[in-house]
Amino acid sequence: MSSLRGRLRVIPSFAGELPSFPVEKAPGAPLPLLVEWLEAAIEAGVLLPHAVTLSTVSVDGGAAARTLIVKDVTADGVLFATRTDGAKVAELERVPRVALTFYWREVGRQVRVRGFVRRESDEVARADASARPAHSQAAGRLGTQSAPMPSRSEYVRQFRAEVDRIERGGAASSELWAVFTVLPESIEFWAATPDEGQIRLAYERADGGWTRSLLWP
Numbered sequence: 001m002s003s004l005r006g007r008l009r010v011i012p013s014f015a016g017e018l019p020s021f022p023v024e025k026a027p028g029a030p031l032p033l034l035v036e037w038l039e040a041a042i043e044a045g046v047l048l049p050h051a052v053t054l055s056t057v058s059v060d061g062g063a064a065a066r067t068l069i070v071k072d073v074t075a076d077g078v079l080f081a082t083r084t085d086g087a088k089v090a091e092l093e094r095v096p097r098v099a100l101t102f103y104w105r106e107v108g109r110q111v112r113v114r115g116f117v118r119r120e121s122d123e124v125a126r127a128d129a130s131a132r133p134a135h136s137q138a139a140g141r142l143g144t145q146s147a148p149m150p151s152r153s154e155y156v157r158q159f160r161a162e163v164d165r166i167e168r169g170g171a172a173s174s175e176l177w178a179v180f181t182v183l184p185e186s187i188e189f190w191a192a193t194p195d196e197g198q199i200r201l202a203y204e205r206a207d208g209g210w211t212r213s214l215l216w217p
């Protein structure tokens with residue numbers, strides 16, 4: 001078997017058909033295009049098309065990133081939900097600037113969003129929390145997110161008990177749950193093509209509207 005380095009070098013980037021990206025027909029604002037690409041990823045059968053990497057500025061000034069699930073894309077921005085007692089919410093409260101990165105490998109596309117977060121109301125958090133499956137609700141209520149956990153077996157015991165309680169009709173709680181909207185300042189769309197290199201189209205917020213430009217890949 002050759003070295004890892006050698007094996008990595010020969011992996012082809014994208015194989016098979018890729019959807020076209022007619023940049024000349026791109027809309028004047030980026031969020032409708034993000035919705036279009038998300039729907040195309042769903043249609044193409046991408047696994048977890050709504051998974052996104054959220055990057056924040058950590059409390060010590062470093063970078064921090066983790067995967068989240070996108071809940072919706074509205075006229076304002078991109079919504080995600082999280083527990084409020086973990087590292088990321090402490091970071092967002094200190095520095096509300098974030099980046100989101102979508103990568104849909106099956107269609108050779110990436111979208112990068114930069115912007116600010118807005119915390120939505122408790123009512124929005126409650127509606128989202130109660131729509132979650134029992135196991136997600138249970139996981140969202142135990143312990144303190146991102147804190148060290150002394151015993152895996154104790155967690156599993158509490159998790160099972162909590163799932164059981166919720167499935168028997170126990171009340172959902174949104175106490176530790178919040179929904180945030182990422183309000184974009186810039187969004188860049190990246191697409192691979194079979195034989196014409198890559199396409200990058202960047203939107204920047206300007207004067208209440210958006211500017212659009214192609215970037216060198």
Ligand SMILES: Cc1cc2nc3c(=O)[nH]c(=O)nc-3n(C[C@H](O)[C@H](O)[C@H](O)COP(=O)(O)O)c2cc1C
Nearest residue numbers: 048051066067068069081082083086087088089146
């Ligand atoms: C596919 C996937 C989806 C996830 N979805 C969420 C989510 O919607 N909300 C969330 O808070 N964490 C989600 N997580 C867990 C986070 O990646 C992370 O481990 C957790 O939120 C703690 O992050 P923090 O320490 O930066 O606060 C998901 C992880 C994966 C792999």
